[in-house]
Amino acid sequence: MDMISDFDLTGSNTFGLKSSARRAVIVDDPEMLPALAHESAASGLPLRILxxxxxxxxxxxxxxxxxxxxIGGRQVVRRTESETIVTAGAGENWHDFVSWTVAEGVPGLENLAGIPGTVGAAPIQNIGAYGAQLSDFFLSLEAFDLKDGVVRTFDAAACRFAYRQSHFKAEPGRHVILSVTLALPTVWRAKRDYAGLDLLPEQASAQEVLDHVVALRASKLPDWRTLGNAGSFFHNPVVSAEKAAEIAGAPRYPQPDGTVKLSAGWLIEQCGLKGFRLGPAGTYARHALVLVNHGGATSTDIAALANHTRDKVRERFGVELVQEPIAF
Ligand SMILES: Cc1cc2nc3c(=O)[nH]c(=O)nc-3n(C[C@H](O)[C@H](O)[C@H](O)COP(=O)(O)OP(=O)(O)OC[C@H]3O[C@@H](n4cnc5c(N)ncnc54)[C@H](O)[C@@H]3O)c2cc1C
Known part of the structure; x- marks a missing residue:
C-alpha cells in the first residue's frame, strides 16, 4: 500500500482550506480496507475517509x-418492468454518475444533478435538492465495518435516513462505504413541483431537467473552484409552531409532526450578515447560508465566522443553528 507522508489536502476540499495530513492513501480497491484498518491500529493514527x-x-x-x-465502476445491474437497478463505486463523482444514468436512458436522479462530491458520501447526509433526496431511490449499500473488520450490506431501513441524516452520521467513522445501489422507476415523469422547475414544460426530458437544475444551481451558489465553499453551512432549523410564530415575517415550512422548518439563510440575512466578512472568511454576497473562503482561510477562520453567525442568530431570534459540514 502506497502511503504518502505529509499530504497537502488544500486542493482536496472545496472550501480550499489550508490543511495537511500525517499520512494519506488513495483507496481504489475495496480489498485495501482490511490492511488499512490494520495499519491504522498498528500506527495509532485514526483513519479518516475523504x-x-x-x-x-x-x-x-x-x-x-x-x-x-x-473506488470506481458503475453499472446497470438489471431492468424490470417497474424499476432499473444501477450501482456505482464509492469514489465515482456523483454528478457524473447522475449524467451517466440519464444518458443510459435511466432517468430519475436528474433533480440531484450538480451536487458536488462522490457516490460513497451521498448516503452519509442523504443528499437532497430540488424536491428529491437520495433515500427516494436508495436500495442498498456495501460498507466495510472498521470495528468488526467485515463487509456489511445496509438496506434503506438500516441506513435510517432522515432530512440530511443517516445512521452513518450517528456512528461517524465506523463504516467505509464501498458502493451504492439505487432503484430507479421505469415509469418516469419529470418532477417539476419545486420553485424554479415549474418553468419547465410538462413534457421536459430528463436531460432538460438535468441541464435546468445545473443552470439554477450555478445562478445561486458560488463555484467552489473560484470561491471556496462547502455549500449550505447550516441546517435549516426545525422549531415548535409557537417559536416559529414569534418570528415575524419568517418563511415557514410546516412539518408533518406539527413542527416548523425555518430558513437558516433568511435568519442570517436578517442579522445583516449577508456578504459579511471576518478576516479571509465571509458569507456569500448572494446567499447568506453559504460561508466562503476569500483566500488563505483555515478552519480557525471558518470557526470564528460560524460562531459569530450562530451567536447573532441566537441573540436575535433564540434559534440555535447547527453546522452541516463535518469538522475533522
Ligand atoms: C457548492 C456546493 C453545493 C452543495 N449542494 C448540496 C445540495 O444541494 N444538497 C446536499 O445534500 N449537499 C450539498 N452539498 C454538500 C456535499 O456536496 C454533499 O454532502 C456530498 O455528498 C459530499 O460528498 P463528498 O464526497 O465531497 O464528501 P466529503 O466532504 O469528502 O465527506 C463528507 C463526510 O462523508 C464521509 N465520507 C465520504 N465518503 C465516504 C465513504 N465512502 N464512506 C464513509 N464515509 C464517507 C467523510 O468522512 C465526511 O464525514 C454541497 C456542497 C457544495 C460545495
Whole structure:
C-alpha cells in the first residue's frame, strides 16, 4: 500500500482550506480496507475517509491516515418492468454518475444533478435538492465495518435516513462505504413541483431537467473552484409552531409532526450578515447560508465566522443553528 507522508489536502476540499495530513492513501480497491484498518491500529493514527471534500471543514493538521476514496465502476445491474437497478463505486463523482444514468436512458436522479462530491458520501447526509433526496431511490449499500473488520450490506431501513441524516452520521467513522445501489422507476415523469422547475414544460426530458437544475444551481451558489465553499453551512432549523410564530415575517415550512422548518439563510440575512466578512472568511454576497473562503482561510477562520453567525442568530431570534459540514 502506497502511503504518502505529509499530504497537502488544500486542493482536496472545496472550501480550499489550508490543511495537511500525517499520512494519506488513495483507496481504489475495496480489498485495501482490511490492511488499512490494520495499519491504522498498528500506527495509532485514526483513519479518516475523504471523498470529494465538499462537506468537510478540515483542520490545518490531521494527525491521521486520510483515505482518499477513488473506488470506481458503475453499472446497470438489471431492468424490470417497474424499476432499473444501477450501482456505482464509492469514489465515482456523483454528478457524473447522475449524467451517466440519464444518458443510459435511466432517468430519475436528474433533480440531484450538480451536487458536488462522490457516490460513497451521498448516503452519509442523504443528499437532497430540488424536491428529491437520495433515500427516494436508495436500495442498498456495501460498507466495510472498521470495528468488526467485515463487509456489511445496509438496506434503506438500516441506513435510517432522515432530512440530511443517516445512521452513518450517528456512528461517524465506523463504516467505509464501498458502493451504492439505487432503484430507479421505469415509469418516469419529470418532477417539476419545486420553485424554479415549474418553468419547465410538462413534457421536459430528463436531460432538460438535468441541464435546468445545473443552470439554477450555478445562478445561486458560488463555484467552489473560484470561491471556496462547502455549500449550505447550516441546517435549516426545525422549531415548535409557537417559536416559529414569534418570528415575524419568517418563511415557514410546516412539518408533518406539527413542527416548523425555518430558513437558516433568511435568519442570517436578517442579522445583516449577508456578504459579511471576518478576516479571509465571509458569507456569500448572494446567499447568506453559504460561508466562503476569500483566500488563505483555515478552519480557525471558518470557526470564528460560524460562531459569530450562530451567536447573532441566537441573540436575535433564540434559534440555535447547527453546522452541516463535518469538522475533522
Ligand atoms: C457548492 C456546493 C453545493 C452543495 N449542494 C448540496 C445540495 O444541494 N444538497 C446536499 O445534500 N449537499 C450539498 N452539498 C454538500 C456535499 O456536496 C454533499 O454532502 C456530498 O455528498 C459530499 O460528498 P463528498 O464526497 O465531497 O464528501 P466529503 O466532504 O469528502 O465527506 C463528507 C463526510 O462523508 C464521509 N465520507 C465520504 N465518503 C465516504 C465513504 N465512502 N464512506 C464513509 N464515509 C464517507 C467523510 O468522512 C465526511 O464525514 C454541497 C456542497 C457544495 C460545495
Amino acid at each position: 471523498g470529494g471534500g465538499s462537506n468537510v471543514v478540515l483542520n490545518e493538521r490531521l494527525e491521521a491516515i486520510v483515505a482518499l476514496m477513488r
